[in-house]
Amino acid sequence: MYQVQPEGSTDTYTLGKVVCIGRNYFDHIKELDNEIPEQPVLFIKPATSIIGEGGRIEIPPGSADCHHELELAVLIGKTAKKIAEQDAMSCVAGYGIGIDLTLRDIQSNQKKKGLPWEIAKGFDTSCPLSHFVAASRIDDPHDLQMTLTVNGEVRQDGSSALMMRKIPQIISAASEYFTLLPGDIVLTGTPAGVSQIKSGDVINAKIDQIGELNVSVL
Numbered sequence: 726m727y728q729v730q731p732e733g734s735t736d737t738y739t740l741g742k743v744v745c746i747g748r749n750y751f752d753h754i755k756e757l758d759n760e761i762p763e764q765p766v767l768f769i770k771p772a773t774s775i776i777g778e779g780g781r782i783e784i785p786p787g788s789a790d791c792h793h794e795l796e797l798a799v800l801i802g803k804t805a806k807k808i809a810e811q812d813a814m815s816c817v818a819g820y821g822i823g824i825d826l827t828l829r830d831i832q833s834n835q836k837k838k839g840l841p842w843e844i845a846k847g848f849d850t851s852c853p854l855s856h857f858v859a860a861s862r863i864d865d866p867h868d869l870q871m872t873l874t875v876n877g878e879v880r881q882d883g884s885s886a887l888m889m890r891k892i893p894q895i896i897s898a899a900s901e902y903f904t905l906l907p908g909d910i911v912l913t914g915t916p917a918g919v920s921q922i923k924s925g926d927v928i929n930a931k932i933d934q935i936g937e938l939n940v941s942v943l
Contacts, residue, residue, distance in 0.1 A: 727775050729908075731800060731819030733859035738800065738818065738908035743770040743852050744899045745796075745825055749889050749914025753794075756917050765890060765898040768843065770825075774852040775910075782922070782942045783850045788828035793922050794915035795873040795881045795930050797866065798823035799892060800857050805905040813896035816905065820863050822855035822930050822938040823912045824873070827919075854910065855930070855938035863934050867891055870933045871916060875926050883916025885932075890914075 727740040747766035748754045754761055776782070784791045802818025825846070832845035863869070866885060873881040890898070895913055899905060922928065922942050931937040 726772060727777060727854070729800065729857050731857040731859040733862045734819065736802065736818065738802070740775055740854070741772055741906055741909045742903070743772075743774065743910040743912060744903055744905065745770060745846070745912040746890065746895050746899075746914050750883065750887050750916045751889060752887070752917035753915055753919065756919070765895065767899055767902065768846055769903065770847045770852045773849055774847050776850050776853050776940065778855060778938060780850065780853055780940045782826065782853065782940055784924070784942065785828065785848050788831050790828065790830040791922055792827045792829045792919045793873060793875070793880065793928060794825040794827060794919050795871055796823045796825050796912040796915050797869060797871065797885050797932060798854060799896070799911040799913060801905045801909040801911065802907055804907065805896060805900045808897055808900045810893040810897040813893040816896060817860045817892070818907070819857035819859050820866055820935055821857040822932050822935055823910065824853040824928065824930055824938070824940070825912055825915060826851040826853070853938060853940045855936060858935050869935070871931070873918070873928065873930045875920070875922060875928055880920050881916055881918035883918070885913070887916060888914060
C-alpha cells in the first residue's frame with residue numbers, strides 16, 4: 726500500500742479508498758452530453774487502483790476507449806462521518822494531483838444495461854496520484870490552474886475555481902454515506918477536455934502550487 730507524507734507536514738498516511746465525485750464541472754458535463762445532477766454523483770475506487778509518480782497504466786483488454794480525467798486530490802487527515810460543511814475543511818491534510826481513468830466504452834455499456842459501472846472506474850492502475858502538499862501550503866484550493874498533456878499535447882486546461890460543488894460540500898456529502906478515514910482520498914471532479922489514451926502514451930499533469938505527475942501507458 727502507498728504511504729504519503731505531505732510536503733510541509735510531519736504526518737504520514739497510508740492511502741485507503743478513493744471517493745470520487747462525477748459531473749462537477751459544467752463544461753465536462755456538456756462535452757459528454759450528460760445532465761446536471763441534482764445530487765452529488767459519488768463512487769469509489771479501491772486502494773488497489775492507485776499508482777504513483779512514474780507508474781504504468783494498464784488498460785484492461787476488454788476496453789478500447791480509456792479516458793483521462795485530471796482532478797484535484799484531497800487527502801483526508803482525520804475521521805469524518807456525517808460531517809457538516811462548515812467543519813469539513815478541518816479534515817483536509819493535504820492536496821495532490823489525481824487522474825481518474827475511465828473505461829468509457831465499458832461505462833457506457835453498463836449504463837445502458839442498468840448495471841453498476843465500478844469496473845470502468847476502479848480497475849487496477851485507474852488512479853494515478855502525485856505527491857501531496859500540506860493543506861497549509863495551498864493559498865486557495867478553489868483557485869488552482871490545472872493542465873494535462875498527452876505526448877506533449879495539451880488536452881485539459883482548466884481551474885479548480887470552476888467546480889460546481891466545492892470541497893466542503895463534497896466531503897460533507899461523501900461522509901453521509903462513507904466514513905472517511907485518515908489516508909483516504911477525495912477526488913473533486915474534472916474540467917473539460919477528457920480524451921482517449923492508448924499504449925505508449927506519456928501523460929503529464931500539473932496543478933499550481935502542487936507540482937506535477939508523470940505516468941505512461943503500457
